[in-house]
Amino acid sequence: MAVHAKGCLDRGEKPLDNVVSAVSMHNITKRFGSVIANDRVNLEINRGEILALLGENGSGKTTLMNMLSGIYFPDEGSISVDGRDVVIRSPRDAFDLGIGMIHQHFKLVDVLTAAENIVLGLKGRLDIKGASKRIREICDAYGFEVNPDQKIYDMSVSQKQTVEIVKVLYRGASILILDEPTAVLTPQETEKLFAVLRNMRRDGKAIVIITHKLHEVEEISDRVVTLRHGHYVGDVATRDTNAQEMTNMMVGHAVSLNIDRPDPVSPRPRIEVKGLTVRSEEGLLKLDDVSFIANSGEILGIAGISGSGQKELLESIAGLQAAEKGSICYIEDDGSREELIGQDPLKIAEKGVALSFVPEDRLGMGLVADMGLTDNMMLRSFREGHSVFTDRKGPHDVAQSVVEELSVSTPSLDTPVRRLSGGNVQKVLVGREITTAPTVLLTAYAVRGLDINSSYTIYDLINRQKQKGVAIIYVGEDLDVLIELCDRILVLCAGRVSGIVDGRGANKEQLGYLMTQVGGAAHAK
Numbered sequence: 001m002a003v004h005a006k007g008c009l010d011r012g013e014k015p016l017d018n019v020v021s022a023v024s025m026h027n028i029t030k031r032f033g034s035v036i037a038n039d040r041v042n043l044e045i046n047r048g049e050i051l052a053l054l055g056e057n058g059s060g061k062t063t064l065m066n067m068l069s070g071i072y073f074p075d076e077g078s079i080s081v082d083g084r085d086v087v088i089r090s091p092r093d094a095f096d097l098g099i100g101m102i103h104q105h106f107k108l109v110d111v112l113t114a115a116e117n118i119v120l121g122l123k124g125r126l127d128i129k130g131a132s133k134r135i136r137e138i139c140d141a142y143g144f145e146v147n148p149d150q151k152i153y154d155m156s157v158s159q160k161q162t163v164e165i166v167k168v169l170y171r172g173a174s175i176l177i178l179d180e181p182t183a184v185l186t187p188q189e190t191e192k193l194f195a196v197l198r199n200m201r202r203d204g205k206a207i208v209i210i211t212h213k214l215h216e217v218e219e220i221s222d223r224v225v226t227l228r229h230g231h232y233v234g235d236v237a238t239r240d241t242n243a244q245e246m247t248n249m250m251v252g253h254a255v256s257l258n259i260d261r262p263d264p265v266s267p268r269p270r271i272e273v274k275g276l277t278v279r280s281e282e283g284l285l286k287l288d289d290v291s292f293i294a295n296s297g298e299i300l301g302i303a304g305i306s307g308s309g310q311k312e313l314l315e316s317i318a319g320l321q322a323a324e325k326g327s328i329c330y331i332e333d334d335g336s337r338e339e340l341i342g343q344d345p346l347k348i349a350e351k352g353v354a355l356s357f358v359p360e361d362r363l364g365m366g367l368v369a370d371m372g373l374t375d376n377m378m379l380r381s382f383r384e385g386h387s388v389f390t391d392r393k394g395p396h397d398v399a400q401s402v403v404e405e406l407s408v409s410t411p412s413l414d415t416p417v418r419r420l421s422g423g424n425v426q427k428v429l430v431g432r433e434i435t436t437a438p439t440v441l442l443t444a445y446a447v448r449g450l451d452i453n454s455s456y457t458i459y460d461l462i463n464r465q466k467q468k469g470v471a472i473i474y475v476g477e478d479l480d481v482l483i484e485l486c487d488r489i490l491v492l493c494a495g496r497v498s499g500i501v502d503g504r505g506a507n508k509e510q511l512g513y514l515m516t517q518v519g520g521a522a523h524a525k
Helices: 061-068 093-094 116-121 126-143 159-169 187-202 215-219 243-251 310-319 343-348 362-366 373-378 392-408 424-435 453-469 479-485 506-518
Strands: 019-034 037-047 049-055 074-082 082-085 099-102 174-179 206-210 225-230 229-235 269-279 285-294 297-301 325-331 337-339 357-358 440-444 470-473 486-494 494-504
Touching: 037 049, 037 061, 037 074, 037 206, 037 225, 037 297, 049 187, 049 215, 049 243, 049 494, 061 174, 061 206, 061 362, 093 506, 116 126, 116 215, 116 440, 126 187, 126 337, 159 174, 159 187, 187 206, 187 215, 187 506, 206 373, 215 243, 225 243, 229 243, 229 343, 243 453, 269 310, 269 470, 285 297, 285 310, 285 494, 297 453, 297 506, 310 440, 337 362, 343 494, 373 392, 373 424, 392 424, 392 453, 424 440, 424 453, 440 453, 453 470, 453 479, 479 506, 494 506
Parallel strands: 037 229, 049 206, 049 225, 099 174, 174 206, 297 470, 297 486, 357 440, 440 470
Antiparallel strands: 019 037, 019 074, 074 082, 225 229, 269 285, 269 325, 325 337, 486 494
């Protein structure tokens, strides 16, 4: 049943009963072929409030906001801004109406400064000095920390995000849409962002956040709108709901929000990393003297700010990344050891070392975008054939099992994966890796972009692997999940091990500090 609330209390700052509408979207429908992404959706966005837009993967959240920001054009329905009917055919149209969207993947030019990126594409005479002055005024007004002269390639992820927000404010945006704004931020960086959002709300800005982190919805939003399967489900004041109710609205039935953490199953060393040092092709130090042990029947979490060496660590173990020095040993049940560094990934598999790798770049490294589900499953099994003809029945059965178990939304098993939503692509990739029955499962951001229901399904699958005695290395972004799911958590900071802590006794503040400071319990256990 849909729930509607006209206003809510702004965390004790001011009542919002007399709301001022910024945007009205009426009966918005958007189709992609036979798929209806949004079906007669109505949405109100008000000034001086933060609206959280929730829904499972494929529910139509981002599609709806892409129409408001001019990336897509609705097939049916109307949009009004400040009470006036408008037609938004491009991002420039949206900017002219004061609408700006900050996407998950930043659209910045690395070799340019913050100021140069912010004014890039604007009409008129280029005045960097004047732009820098205006940028500082915006930063002072809302609490941003931006150096207009700093190059983008020298910035952290949170600094780049700040530039993106300042960029839309510089262009006059008073209606801001943020897609997964805290996905790669530390708890400390998230608090800074929330402080800025509160300042903008106080200034009368209309703010929409798309997120799957319900505890953050409770902390920062005033109102929650839920979509399900492209339909509007409900509109409720945040103060009148909780994470459990929001989850139930998203999925249409009750969902348990408890992550199980069974005790480690007969843990014994499976992977031992000693003094691992890795440089990029450009000679940049990515991993610096990293040492740790991953045990069978245990989940070892990896925490760290994006770009701290997580990708290089997993690729080194999987044989995809060359090491400058150090050792990576695979330890059999009988205690025999085999050095993995220097071995070809295929030879590692031929020796019985089954390493399953879920990479950060789903379509770049994990799947072939133009292939269907069956063919992508076959990428893991085609070498097992004994004739010139490949076996499609086995991969077909695996694909069907993944679709059913993970509720993958796809027209058919032959649909190219590039046509699936990001969350459904992730389900296909994770499901394929887990079905290979590995002895070591390496996962990088296994639930990135997944809705809460799908995420908990993945957590359950990972725990089942743990109970089978698989050694699992889980790179994650959500510190709450790392603390609830993992037995131990290794923290990387600038390519070095900053600490290894027990998951049962860890807290977010401790992990956040270790993510930004090299120190503490900085030796392997």
